[in-house]
Amino acid sequence: MDQIGEYLVRRLVGEGGMGKVYEGEERLSRRRVALKVLRPELARSEQGRRLFLNEMQILAHLEHPNIVRSLASIEASGELVMVLEYLDGQTLRSLLGAAGRLPWPEAVRITASVASALAAAHGQQPPVIHRDLKPENIMVQKDGTVKVMDFGIAKVVEAMNQTNTQSVGTLQYMSPEQIDARSIDHRSDLYCLGLILYEALSGRPPFQSASPRELLNLQCTAEPPPLDDDVRSGLPRGVEQLLFQLLEKAPEDRPYLAQDVVDRLEPFQTAAAAPRGAASGERAAGSRDRAS
16 A cells, blocks of 8 residues: 555545545544645745645644645655545535536525635635635535635645746636736635636536637626526525625625625525525515615
C-alpha cells in the first residue's frame, strides 16, 4: 500500500485541475482522511511551498460546520498535501446530474449553508475568498450536511502563476470582475453563489455557450434569463428577488455580505419546514423582501 508521510493511501477518489484526491488513513490513529495532493508544478519553488503552507495555516483556523476541516498540511517527497476530513456523500454536481434540478426548499437549504460557510470565511482577518465556488466544490453528505471544499486553493494557484492577467476559476462560475482580471473581494463569491442557486432551481446555468469567448462575454454583459414558469410556480418571490440581486454585474449592486444572504433565506427555510401555514409564511417573508 502506498504511503504519503504518516498516511496510508487507500484509493484515488477524484482528480481535477488542481490535483488528485485520495482516500487515506492516518497510520497510528487509523482515522479516515482525504489526501489532496496538489499538482507537482505547485511545489517546484521555495516560494510556492511557503505560500501554500502559509495559506493552509490560515485555513486550519477556519472552523465552521459547513466548511471541510483542514486537519494538516504537509510536504512529503516534494509534494504539497492537504489532509482533510473525509466526506461521505455526493457533490452538488452529482446531485444535479441525477435530479436535473432540485425542489426549491432543498436549493434554498443548500444555498443558505454555503452562504453561512462564506460568511465565516469572509469574516476572517484577512478575509478568505473562495475564488472558485462551483457545484463540484460543494458536498452534500448522507445526513444532509453541506460542506464547502477547496477554500484558498485558487488563491495559491493564482499567486504562483505570477501574473495578474490570468484569472483562476471555472469559466461557467466566474464573476465579471474575475473575468476582467479586476481586483476582487468577497462579493465575487456571492455572484458565483447566485450562479449555483440559479442552476439548482432551473437545472441549467443562466449562461451557456460552446464558445469560451462567448460564455465570458455573456457573464460580463448579458442579463440572466428569467426562470421558467414551472420553476417560478411555488417559488417564493423573495427567493427569486435575491437570486437576481446576487447575479448583478456590478459588485456594489449585490448583497454586501454573505450573512445578509443567510438572513434573507432563513424565513423561507422556516416556512418550508413548517407543516402548516407555510404558504402564509412565504408570503410574509416575500413582502419583507419587497419592502427592503
